[in-house]
Amino acid sequence: MKKVQTTMAGNVWKIQVSVGDEVKMGDEVVILESMKMEIPISAEEEGIVDEIIVEEGTFVNEEDVLLTLK
Amino acid sequence: MILNRSWEERVNTIEKGGPDKYHEANEAKGKLFVRNRLALLFDHGEWREDGKFANGDAEGLPADGVITAIGKIQGKTACVMANDSTVKAGSWGAKTVEKIIRIQETAEKLKVPLFYLVDSAGARITDQIEMFPGRRGAGKIFYNQVKLSGMIPQICLLFGPSAAGGAYIPAFCDVVMMVDGNASMYLGSPRMAEMVIGEKVSLEEMGGAKMHCSISGCGDVLVKSEEEAIEQAKKYISYFPSNFEQKTDNQDSREPMVLEKSLSDLIPENQNAPFDMHQFIKGLIDENSFFEMKALFAKELITGFARIDGKPVGIIANQPKQKGGVLFHDSADKAARFITLCDAYHIPLLFLADVPGFMIGTRVEKAGIIRHGAKMISAMSEATVPKISVVVRKAYGAGLYAMAGPAFEPDCCIALPSAQIAVMGPEAAVNAVYANKIQSLPEEERPAFIQEKRKEYQENIDIYRLASELIVDAIVPADELREELVNRFDMYGSKKQIFSDGKHPVYPV
Numbered sequence: 001m002k003k004v005q006t007t008m009a010g011n012v013w014k015i016q017v018s019v020g021d022e023v024k025m026g027d028e029v030v031i032l033e034s035m036k037m038e039i040p041i042s043a044e045e046e047g048i049v050d051e052i053i054v055e056e057g058t059f060v061n062e063e064d065v066l067l068t069l070k
Numbered sequence: 071m072i073l074n075r076s077w078e079e080r081v082n083t084i085e086k087g088g089p090d091k092y093h094e095a096n097e098a099k100g101k102l103f104v105r106n107r108l109a110l111l112f113d114h115g116e117w118r119e120d121g122k123f124a125n126g127d128a129e130g131l132p133a134d135g136v137i138t139a140i141g142k143i144q145g146k147t148a149c150v151m152a153n154d155s156t157v158k159a160g161s162w163g164a165k166t167v168e169k170i171i172r173i174q175e176t177a178e179k180l181k182v183p184l185f186y187l188v189d190s191a192g193a194r195i196t197d198q199i200e201m202f203p204g205r206r207g208a209g210k211i212f213y214n215q216v217k218l219s220g221m222i223p224q225i226c227l228l229f230g231p232s233a234a235g236g237a238y239i240p241a242f243c244d245v246v247m248m249v250d251g252n253a254s255m256y257l258g259s260p261r262m263a264e265m266v267i268g269e270k271v272s273l274e275e276m277g278g279a280k281m282h283c284s285i286s287g288c289g290d291v292l293v294k295s296e297e298e299a300i301e302q303a304k305k306y307i308s309y310f311p312s313n314f315e316q317k318t319d320n321q322d323s324r325e326p327m328v329l330e331k332s333l334s335d336l337i338p339e340n341q342n343a344p345f346d347m348h349q350f351i352k353g354l355i356d357e358n359s360f361f362e363m364k365a366l367f368a369k370e371l372i373t374g375f376a377r378i379d380g381k382p383v384g385i386i387a388n389q390p391k392q393k394g395g396v397l398f399h400d401s402a403d404k405a406a407r408f409i410t411l412c413d414a415y416h417i418p419l420l421f422l423a424d425v426p427g428f429m430i431g432t433r434v435e436k437a438g439i440i441r442h443g444a445k446m447i448s449a450m451s452e453a454t455v456p457k458i459s460v461v462v463r464k465a466y467g468a469g470l471y472a473m474a475g476p477a478f479e480p481d482c483c484i485a486l487p488s489a490q491i492a493v494m495g496p497e498a499a500v501n502a503v504y505a506n507k508i509q510s511l512p513e514e515e516r517p518a519f520i521q522e523k524r525k526e527y528q529e530n531i532d533i534y535r536l537a538s539e540l541i542v543d544a545i546v547p548a549d550e551l552r553e554e555l556v557n558r559f560d561m562y563g564s565k566k567q568i569f570s571d572g573k574h575p576v577y578p579v
Contacts, residue, residue, distance in 0.1 A: 008393045009431045035426040036495050037342050037394030062433055 002047050002069040006060045010034025015056055015067075021049045023069065030054075030066050041066060084122055084132040088156030096155060099252055101229060102296050104137055104154040107187055110300045111150065117141030120172065124165040132157055134165035135190075138173035143185070144304055146312055149177040152187035155230050160190035162236070164200035167208050174214040181313035183223040185303065186239050189230030208235055215242035220414035223310045227299045228253035228279070228289070241288065244411055245306055245363065247299040248279035248289040255282055255289075284366040287400060292366060305361055309375040309382040310415050317416055323380040324356040326552060333548035337463055337488065341495065347372055347389045347422065350462065354552050356380065364404050370394070371401035373408040375417065379556040384412035387422035388473070390463070397428045397469060399442040405472070406442075406449040413449075418456035418559055421480070425469030426495065444578035446472050452569050456481050456562035458555060461489040461542070481562045482543040484554065485533050491541070492531045496524040 010032035017029045023043045032039040047069030054066050087093065087103060096103065102110075109115035117139040125134040135157035139150045151173050153160035162170075177184040193202055201207055212235075218224060219242065226243035230252055237255045240246040256277030263269045263276065275281065283289035291306075293299045311318050329336070333353045338345050351360065355376040362374035370393040374385055386405050388395035397405075412419055428434075428443050450457075450472065458481060459474035470491055474480045485491070492499065500523045501508070508516055529535075536542050546554045 008396070008398075008429065009433060035394055035396045035429065036497050037390070037396065037426050038344060039394050040344060040391075 001050075002045050003065045004029055004041060004043050004067050004069065005063050005065050006032060006041060007062065008032070008034055008039060009059070009061045010039055012054045012056050012058050012060060012066070013038065015052060015054070017049050017052075017067070019049050019052060023047060023049060032060070043069065045069070080123070080126065084126070087132055087154050088130070088158070092156035092159075100295060101155070101189070101252060103156065104152050104187070104189070107227075107229070107296060107300065108137060108139060108150065108152055110297065111185065111187075111303070112139070112141040112143060113145065114142075117150070120176075121165070121169040124169055125163065130157070131163065134163050134169065135160055136162075136166045136169050138169045140173075140176065140180075140182075143183075144307060146182070146307075147180060148183045148185060148307075148312075149173050149180070150185045150187060153190040153230075155189040155191075158191075158194060160230065161192060161194045162190065162201055162208060163194045163197040166194075167201045167211065168206060170211050171206055171214065174211065174218065177222055178214070178218055181222055181315065183225065183307060183310070183312060184218065186224065186226045186243060188226055188228050188232045188236070188239055190233070190236050191231060192233040192236045212238050212242060215239070219244070220314060220410075222313045223307060223415065225303055225306065227296075227303055228255070229296055229299070230254070231256075233257075233259065245290045246282075246288065247291045247293055247302050247306075248283055249293055249296055249299055250279045253279040253282075253289075280366075283364070287364060287367045287404060289367075290363050302361075306375075309361065309377075309417065314414055314416075318382045320380045320382075321356075321377060324359070324377075326355060327352050327357045329353050333551065334486075337486070337548065339488075341464055341490065344390045344394065346391050347387045347395070347424065347462075350422065350548075351376070351385060351387060354378065354555065355383075355385075360385075363408055368398060368400035368404045370396060370398060371405055373404055375412075378420075378552070378559060381559060382417050383420050383559065384408060384417045385420050385422065386473070387462075388425040388469075390424050393429075394426055395424050396426050397443065397446075397472060399429075399434060399437045399439045402428075402439070402442040402446040402472065406445045409446070409449040409453050413453035413455050416455055418562065419450075419453060419458070419474070420555065421450075421457070421459045421474040423459065423461045423465040423469065423473035423475075424463040425465055425473055427467035427469045428472070441578050443468060443472060447478075448575060448578055450474055451478050452575060454565075454567040454569050456559060456565050458558060458562075459483045460551065460555075461485040461491055462548075463488065464490040464492075464495065466490075466492055466494050476541055476543075481565065482558060483541075484544045484546050484551070485536070485542040486548050486551070487533065487545055489533050489542075489545075490528075490531055491533070491536055492527075496527045496531075499527050500524050 013033035014031040028040040030041040050068045050070040125131040224243040226240040226246045254277040283292040359377035372387040
């Protein structure tokens with residue numbers, strides 16, 4: 001299973017994709033807010049969004065899974 | 071029988087290396103024979119070799135598995151040691167170790183760079199008493215590496231394994247090029263890991279080139295082929311003098327690459343939005359002159375060599391596109407190492423700050439972010455080469471300190487007109503100072519209050535006010551920054567400074 005993980009701790013600010021969306025490698029899928037900065041999180045491989053695990057506003061730690069791809 | 075063989079016969083045998091099957095195995099992995107590697111590395115494929123007949127009396131150990139040579143690389147004298155993996159997997163016997171020690175001694179006497187072309191399975195256990203524990207055993211190789219560090223450039227090209235003790239050769243070099251798929255570093259092989267600690271893991275996952283270049287930080291440059299590794303090593307050395315007593319070579323000045331956006335347009339108005347610092351660097355430096363170190367490791371901080379007006383500089387730049395440009399334990403570690411490298415060889419430093427501060431939270435505290443941050447600040451303080459600090463967009467908290475802020479004796483601290491310098495950004499500061507007051511207000515009045523306080527705060531940290539207080543030395547528009555740097559680096563060239571009369575700082579490593 002392919003997954004998109006966070007690069008650092010922060011709050012989920014915006015989720016940019018919905019279940020069923022096709023994403024390419026390097027596409028921004030989520031933006032975190034951390035250290036007062038916008039932290040874009042990109043997909044590291046291509047796929048179709050299978051499940052979105054987090055909600056906007058939730059705290060995530062480094063390496064937490066944000067969503068899965070198929 | 072052996073005694074009757076002619077010189078020619080003997081040389082031919084030695085120059086063939088080990089048995090054919092090992093040559094074939096190497097070829098299948100895209101690995102070149104060691105003598106072909108040297109032919110690519112040395113100018114005109116020419117070198118002088120010592121100890122070619124080492125262990126010549128023994129069967130099957132041509133040159134005892136290592137070539138030690140001296141020749142010209144890019145027109146300058148350099149020493150090389152190169153393992154021959156067709157001879158007992160490049161393992162080290164007593165003569166192998168003695169040859170390596172001697173080429174190190176030669177490089178020290180001549181004060182010339184030393185290249186290590188590593189492809190070795192480690193010690194020959196059968197020879198351990200002769201090659202492992204003694205005064206001129208393998209330990210001496212590492213002792214010499216440490217002693218030579220900062221005196222002559224030591225460059226490692228990792229073409230195959232560097233196992234167990236051998237893994238310290240790359241670790242003590244200034245830079246490590248790793249060939250993807252073939253290079254590896256590890257203390258215990260996967261087989262040993264399974265036997266001793268019960269872990270099942272592949273070599274690639276535990277000690278492969280990609281892992282070391284992106285996660286452990288042991289590798290600096292990940293390359294696709296041996297040819298590319300050699301090419302990159304030549305490019306790398308072009309930024310360096312032959313030894314610490316010499317100065318770097320200048321090349322002809324080139325204009326920067328023409329970018330789609332001007333440097334001032336590249337920086338977003340919104341302080342919190344990301345932009346690509348790589349683009350900003352491109353707009354400042356001579357076209358195609360960037361040589362990035364640890365590009366895949368701790369990407370939130372960019373480190374690399376470049377030329378400005380033909381002269382080498384070392385750039386340390388926050389990358390807002392990655393993790394907001396926040397400094398982490400790994401990025402601080404990366405910076406400390408790079409700064410030390412530049413300082414040892416008279417390469418001036420350019421800091422490009424756009425940093426919200428050091429990361430906070432449980433994870434990073436447990437990882438020792440304070441001591442890693444201290445290590446960066448220590449290395450930066452101690453560096454006596456010309457240092458220019460540029461606040462590109464913001465420098466908050468200890469981020470200002472780590473990026474060679476005014477207290478750390480940069481030769482100048484320049485700010486762009488839109489730059490902000492503060493203990494923390496306006497949002498965080500207003501929340502910190504007025505938390506109680508905000509809570510006590512009716513909800514509908516809060517946004518206006520916060521807005522007003524932020525505005526006051528902004529005015530308080532206005533960059534012209536900081537210039538008026540002599541905190542920053544100059545305010546320079548982004549589009550005029552290159553010219554400013556060209557002139558200032560030129561004038562700071564005569565700087566000569568001794569940091570302290572003490573023996574050395576007690577490094578917070």
